[in-house]
Amino acid sequence: MGKNERYGGLEWFRVLSAVLVIAIHTSPLLCFGEFPDFILTRVIARIAVPFFLMTTGFFLLPDIRWNTDKQTKLFRQIRYLGILYGISMLLYLPLMIYKGYFGDGFTVIGLIKDILINGTFYHLWYFPAAIFGLLLVGTLLRYCKDTYVFMLSILLYVFGLLGDSYYGLAERIPWINGFYQSVFSVSDYTRNGLFYVPLFIMLGCLLGTRRDKQTNKQTMKSCPKAVTIIGLAVSSVLFLGEGVCLHFLQWQRHDSMYLTLPIVMWFLFQCLLTWSDRRHYNFSLLTLLVYILHPAMIVAVRLLGKLTGQTVWFVDQSLVHFLLVAVSSFAVSYLLALLGKRMKRSNGQNISRRAWTEISIDNLYHNVREIQAILHPQTKFMAVVKANGYGSGGLRIAGHLNKMGIDAFAVATLEEGIQLRKHGIHGLILILGYTEPERIREIERYRLTQTVTDYEYGTRLESYRQKIHVHIKLDTGMHRLGENYQDTDHLKKMYEFQYLQVDGIFTHLCVADSLEPEDVEFTQRQIQHFYEAVDCLKRQGIDVGKTHIQSSYGVLNYPELRCDYARIGIAMYGVLSKRDDVKMSVDLRPVLTVKSKIAAIRQVKKGETVGYGRAYTADADRDIAVVTIGYADGIPRELSCGKGSVLIYGQTASIVGRICMDQMLIDVTGIPKVKVGDVVTVIGENLEECICAEEVACASDTITNELLSRLGDRLDRTYF
DSSP: OOTTOOOHHHHHHHHHHHHHHHHHHHOTTGGGOHHHHHIIIIIGGGGHHHHHHHHHHHHHSTTTTTOHHHHHHHHHHHHHHHHHHHHHHHHTHHHHHHTTTTSTTOOHHHHHHIIIIIOSSTTTTHHHHHHHHHHHHHHHHHHSOHHHHHHHHHHHHHHHHHTTTTHHHHTTSHHHHHHHHHHHHHOSOSOSTTTTHHHHHHHHHHHHHHHHHHHTTOSSOOOOHHHHHHHHHHHHHHHHHHHHHHHHHTOOSSSSOOSSHHHHHHHHHHHHHTOOOSSOOOOHHHHHHHHHHHHHHHHHHHHHHHHHTOHIIIIISHHHHHHHHHHHHHHHHHHHHHHHHHHHHHTTTTOOOSEEEEEOHHHHHHHHHHHHHHSOTTOEEEEEOHHHHHTTOHHHHHHHHHHTTOOEEEESSHHHHHHHHHTTOOSEEEEOSOOOGGGHHHHHHTTOEEEEOSHHHHHHHHTTOOOEEEEEEEESSOOSSSEETTOHHHHHHHHTOSSEEEEEEEEOOTTTTOOOHHHHHHHHHHHHHHHHHHHHHHHTTOOOOEEEOOOHHHHHHOTTOOOSEEEEOGGGGTTTTTOOSOSSOOOOOOSEEEEEEEEEEEEEOTTOEESGGGOEEOSSOEEEEEESOOGGGTOOGGGTTTTOEEEETTEEEEEESOOOSSOEEEEOTTOTTOOTTOEEEEEEEETTEEEOHHHHHHHHTOOHHHHHHHHHHHSEEEEO
C-alpha cells in the first residue's frame, strides 16, 4: 500500500461503530417501542464489533508469513490489548464489587474463566476474544495458506452460529445440544475468540491482501463499485430479514452472530475502502477508549440523574440517555487520547533515525513489469534475491514478487533458500552456490533445487541416495563454477543419476554488461558453447529440462535469446537506470534509497581545513554540513574528498574531507534553506535529481551488488 494512502472511510466508520456499541448498551429507541430498538441494537449495531476486528485483520495480517515487521506489529498489538484489558479490569473492579461479583457464588475458577474468555465486565469480552483470535489466526497464517485458514474460520463461525442466533435449531437435537452445553460450561457464549473472531479477522486480512494487489495493479481484479454497492444493499436487506425472522421464531440464545453478517461486512468494508482522503485521520485510540469507558459513563449519567433529581430525563428517556452517554464518552476519551499523545511526544517517541534505507515496493513492481515486457513470451522471470535481496530484504522482496505471480527465485546459499521456504515462498528456489553434500536432506526437506557445479560434485550428492531436484551449471568460459561444456560424457551421466532429478541446465555470461567488440565476441562464443552442449544432449534423446543463460545485462544486451528462464537480479532493483551502454532502453527506477540527516552546519573561512588529516581546505568561505552517516554504515571511504556527492533539496552537495566512521561532511554553500534536521539523499531520487548506486560504485570502485547489500544490511529498512 502506498505510504500516502489514507483510509478516511475506515476511520470515520470507527466513530460510527463506537456510537453503535454505545447504542447496544443504552437502547436509545426503547422509548419508541421494543421492536425498533431491537432492529437497531440487536441487528444493525451488530456490525460494529466485526468492523473493529476486520480493520485489525486488514492492517496487521496481510503478508504476515514473510513480513517480519507485520509479525512484530501483531505481537505488539496483542501486548497492547493485554495491557488495556488489565487496566480496564482494574477500572471496573469497584463496580464488580458493588454488584456483588465476589459474593456467595464467587469461585476462583469462575474468575479465571471470566478473565480468559468471558471478560470480567459485560463489554470486556472483546479483549480476550480479540487476543485469542489474533494469536490463532496469526499463527495459522504463518504456516498455512490463506485459503485454508479462511475455510477453517468459516467452519468455526458455523459452529458458533448454532450456539448463538440459531441455537433454537441446535437444542432440538439432544447430542448437539449436549455438545453446546459443554461449550457453555467453559464460555458463556460462542461469541468468543474461537468461534466468532477468526472469520472477521480473516475477512479483513483477505481484503488487505486484495487491496495491496489492486494498488499495485496485480492479477486479482477490483470488484466494480456498482457491484459492491448493490451487494451491500441486497445483503443488508437479507440481514435485516434474517434478524426479524429469528426474532419472531425466538431461536436466539444470543444475537451477535448472523448467517448474512459476514456477507454484509465484506461489501461494507469494500465500500468504505473506496472513500480515500488525503487528510490524515486516526481515530483508533479514541474509539477504543470510548469502547472501554462508555459503561462508566452510563453509571455516571445515572448517578447524575439521581443527584439532580432528573432521572426521568437522564435515564428513563432512552434517547436522551443515549445522547448524554455518547457525548460524555467521546469527550472524556478525547481528553485522554490528547493527554496520551502529549506524553508520548514528551517521552521522545518521535525521535527519527540517523540514517536509513527506504525500499519502494511500487518501484519494484514497476521494474519487474518493465523487464517482463522485453522478455520473450516463453521466458519466465527468475528473481535473484541472494545477499538478502541486495540489501533490500530478500524475504520481503520475494514475498511481494510471489504475490504478483513470480514463482521462480535464485539464492546464493542453502540458508537463504530455507528462510524463503520457511516463510511460505512457493515455487522454484534455485541455490546458485555450493552446498555441502552432507546437508542434502535439508535440500530435500525444504523442496529446494541445488546447482550441480560439476560431475564430481554431482557424484557426491548422488552417493547420499536422497532424491532432490537439481540444475546443472555449464562452464562456457567464465571458469568459476560449472562442468566443462565440452565434456558431454559427464553431462550425459549426470542426467542418468538415479537420485538427482535434473530439471534444468544453465550458464553464466561474464561480460554481458559490456558492448566492447571483444567482449561481445566473447559473450557470443559463450552462448554458442552453451547451445552446442544442449543440442548434443538433445541428439542423444535427453530431455535437458529448463534452460537459462541471461542475467540482468544478458536480457538488456541480448534480448533475442529464447530460454525458459531469465535470472534477473540487479536490474530488478533499478540500479541500471542511468546506464547508456545497453541495447534495450528500459525505464528502471531505484528500489533502494539511502537517506540520512544533517546534524550541524559550520561556517568555514577561506583557508581553513576540515576533518581528519585536514584533507579539505576551503578555497573560499564555505557552509559545511555534518551528515550522520559514514563508512561503518556502508558508505565507501573512496567517496571522500570530492569524489562523491549527495542530494539535498534537489541539488548536489559534494562530500568534502574524509568520510568518518559514522559521519561525513558535505559542502552546502549556495543551497538555500538548508538547516539542521534536513534529510539528505545519499543514493536515490531527490526531486528531479538522482544519484544511482551504480554511480557510487563506479566512484568508489566497489561492485554495485556488494555496495547495495552492504548498505541495505547495515541500515534500518523502511518499506512503502
